[in-house]
Amino acid sequence: MPMAMGVEEPDTVRRAAEGGFLERRFAANAATAAITAAQAVSEAVAMRELEAPDVDKSFIAQDIGSERVKTVDEEGLPLVYDKALIEKYWKAQGSALQQRWTEFLGLSVPFLTKMVGMLITGGTGELQKNEKNLAEDARIIIEKLGPTYIKGGQMMSVRPDVLSQPVLEELSKLQDAVKPFNSSVAIAQIERELGQPLGAVFTEISEEPVAAASLAQVYKAKLAATGEWVAVKIQRPSVLSVVSKDLYVLRRAAEVYQGLMERFAPRQRTNYVGLLNEWAIGFYTELDFTNEAKNQMKMRELLDKEDVSGVYVPQVYEDLCTRRLLVTEWIDGKKLSQCEPKEVRELIEVGQECFLTQLLKVGFFHADP
Incomplete structure (x- = not known):
């Protein structure tokens, strides 16, 4: 409400009003920036070429045989992760890639904008206060995005060294809550x-x-x-097609992100493209x-x-x-989580013997699959 003429507005009131305005402005700018960044990535991934070590030089190729590395299925998709063959296939599919990218942005950008808004208005404390709800939102988005993202979420659900307990508990639902197909x-x-x-x-x-x-x-x-x-x-059904397309999109996004990190955070040495590539090779093999x-x-x-x-x-x-x-x-x-503490202790010893036998005696480690 405007002050009466001739009455000076107190500094505290003015600062509060300015602060509220700036806070709202920053939040709006953050949302706009998130959308703009997403659009920029969308355009960039459509133009960048893939760069990665060839699969026939990876550890996977040593076990599957070199004759299968360049083999394709009846639709033309490679049976073993091969960036060049996947790129060739999807470039011939018209707008399919752009549709998938649009779907990914449509689900992820509102979530990221919500997080940025919380961070700007309330700092990390606001994020922590809403951690459980945010984790639930993330899990729902992952389920909607399909098998590739569900697999990634399942992998992260067993990483207490990376994620907090509320997030782990929510992502662990991905282990059993996947809906069956008809x-x-x-x-x-x-x-x-x-x-x-x-x-x-x-x-x-x-x-x-x-x-x-x-x-x-x-x-x-x-x-x-x-x-x-x-x-x-x-x-x-069609899981090879879905996964290969998602890995293609994620790989391009990782390259763009890697470029941004090298430009704006040169001290950050993580090779995101390499990490994604190794995960993609192993994940693709599971198909x-x-x-x-x-x-x-x-x-x-x-x-x-x-x-x-x-x-x-x-x-x-x-x-x-x-x-x-x-x-x-x-x-x-039954699952380990359903066992009594005494059973768990006994099974730990069994697991240790099995693990050490694989690692130190037979030289073959089974990690499903």
């Missing part, structure tokens, strides 16, 4: 992978999945040939279930040979496995 679609995909009707291989199969994850879901079934119960893991099958069979053989007590690796039915389908022995069990 079972009729899953059954049709299982039959395509088997190359024969479901009844020719299984006499029974659960109507709904017993578990759903970011890349696949699992059904419990009984083998027609032996009557044994098995776990049938089937990949989500081929034949790798998981081979690793599981090798671990089963090695631990049996070393007579490691307390550890059992389920049998793999290799003749039923494909790139998108994994069939293994069904084992009933």
Whole structure:
């Protein structure tokens, strides 16, 4: 309200008014800056070329065989992470990449703007006060963005050295809260992978999945040939296409961010592009279930040979496995979080023996997959 004529406005009132105005102005500028930055990144990622070490020089290529490094699937997507082949494929898909980038910005920019507004108006204390709600918002956004981001969120949910407890608790929901895809679609995909009707291989199969994850879901079934119960893991439809596109977009964004860091924070030495590249190579490898099958069979053989007590690796039915389908022995069990403290202490000793055997004796470490 304006002051009466001839009455001088007190300094405290004036400073408070100016402070409120500046605070609102800074918040508005921050929001505008976030949107402008997002638009700039959007334009930049459409023009920059990808730069990364070739996959055939990575640790992954040593295990999968050089003949598979340049192999593509029926759609033209590489079976092994290859930046050049992925770039070639998506450049030929018209506006698909831009649509995905727009979707990413549409979900992430409002969240980032909200965080910036809190930081400007209330500092880090305001962020900490709203940490739980922000973590929930982030988890919902991750779920909407799909398997690539869910996988990244799951990875971060076990990093107490990086994130606070409220954030870890929220991200841990990504471990079990992934929605399954339609079972009729899953059954049709299982039959395509088997190359024969479901009844020719299984006499029974659960109507709904017993578990759903970011890349696949699992059904419990009984083998027609032996009557044994098995776990049938089937990949989500089009997951290779979705993941390759997301990795492409993330890789470009990382290059832009790396350039900004080198320009404005030259003392910051983290190689974000290299980190993302290594994660992408390993993550992409998980999309081929034949790798998981081979690793599981090798671990089963090695631990049996070393007579490691307390550890059992389920049998793999290799003749039923494909790139998108994994069939293994069904084992009933429970999560470590459901065990009593005494059981946990006993299992820690078992885990230590198993870990050291892999690390020091057999030279093969299994980290799923």
